[in-house]
Every structure is written in C-alpha cells, then in structure tokens.
Amino acid sequence: MIMAADTFAEKLKGTGVTVNSVHPGLVKTPIFTTNYTVKRNVFFQMFVWLSQCVLGRDPWEGSQVVVHAAVSRKFEGMTGEFLGECVPCRKPSKAYNEELCKDIWKASEFYVGLPR
Incomplete structure (x- = not known):
C-alpha cells in the first residue's frame, strides 16, 4: 500500500490531490x-493476542x-x-x-485493466 500511495502521490503532484500512507x-x-500463518503457530497466536491486549487500540481509536491524517490542516499539502x-x-x-515500486504499479494497472 505504501508503494502504491507513493506512486499515486508522484503521478498526482501539482493537481491539488495529496496521497499519504x-x-x-x-x-x-x-x-x-x-491469518493462516498465525493460526498454525500457537506461540505466535499467544504473542499476537498478548500484544493486542497490552498495546492494542480499539478499532475506533485506530480509525482516529x-x-x-485525512482532515488535519497539519498535513495540508504534504504528499508521499x-x-x-x-x-x-x-x-x-x-x-x-x-x-x-514500478513493477508493482505495472502489475496493478494490468490487474485492474488500466490503459498503459
């Protein structure tokens, strides 16, 4: 997602549209x-669960x-x-x-049917 956002930021420079990750x-x-990988490893499951309990935010806090980042004037004009x-x-x-980044962008164009 970071790579796609950076590419969008570059392509949209000068349009007034800003893109950040x-x-x-x-x-x-x-x-x-x-996640399948996590489910297969009981120790990793316990680590993730404990980390979320101790350090995790609830979804509302995470969304804030x-x-x-989307509405603060602090980030106005900041892109990439x-x-x-x-x-x-x-x-x-x-x-x-x-x-x-270029390879990922080209693959994305292909998979969503964007003209090249």
Whole structure:
C-alpha cells in the first residue's frame, strides 16, 4: 500500500490531490488471528493476542489516526509521506526500491485493466 500511495502521490503532484500512507498502530481486530500463518503457530497466536491486549487500540481509536491524517490542516499539502502516530516516519526499506515500486504499479494497472 505504501508503494502504491507513493506512486499515486508522484503521478498526482501539482493537481491539488495529496496521497499519504498511514499506519494506525496495533489495532484490536481479527486481522492477525484469522491469518493462516498465525493460526498454525500457537506461540505466535499467544504473542499476537498478548500484544493486542497490552498495546492494542480499539478499532475506533485506530480509525482516529487515519481520520486525523485525512482532515488535519497539519498535513495540508504534504504528499508521499508515511505517517505513524500522526507524524512522518521512515518507510520500510522496500518502499524505497524504485524498480520494485514500478513493477508493482505495472502489475496493478494490468490487474485492474488500466490503459498503459
């Protein structure tokens, strides 16, 4: 998602449309507990459950991070950023791989039927 957002940010520069990626933090949802890889490993299941109990936010709190990024004047004009805890953060290293980003964009165009 970060790579797609960065590509959109680049393609939409100068249009008045801004695109950023937002990490809401650890949110107490079943996204991990329904994951096949997690289900196969009881220790990982326990780790995820404990992490969510101790550090996790409820879904409403997690959504507020995203809403804040969308409506706050603090981010007006900011584009192509990765926000965590409502501040710009360093992106995961693979997000800086331009060739990988281009390949993902081309595959996305193909799968959704966009003209090239």
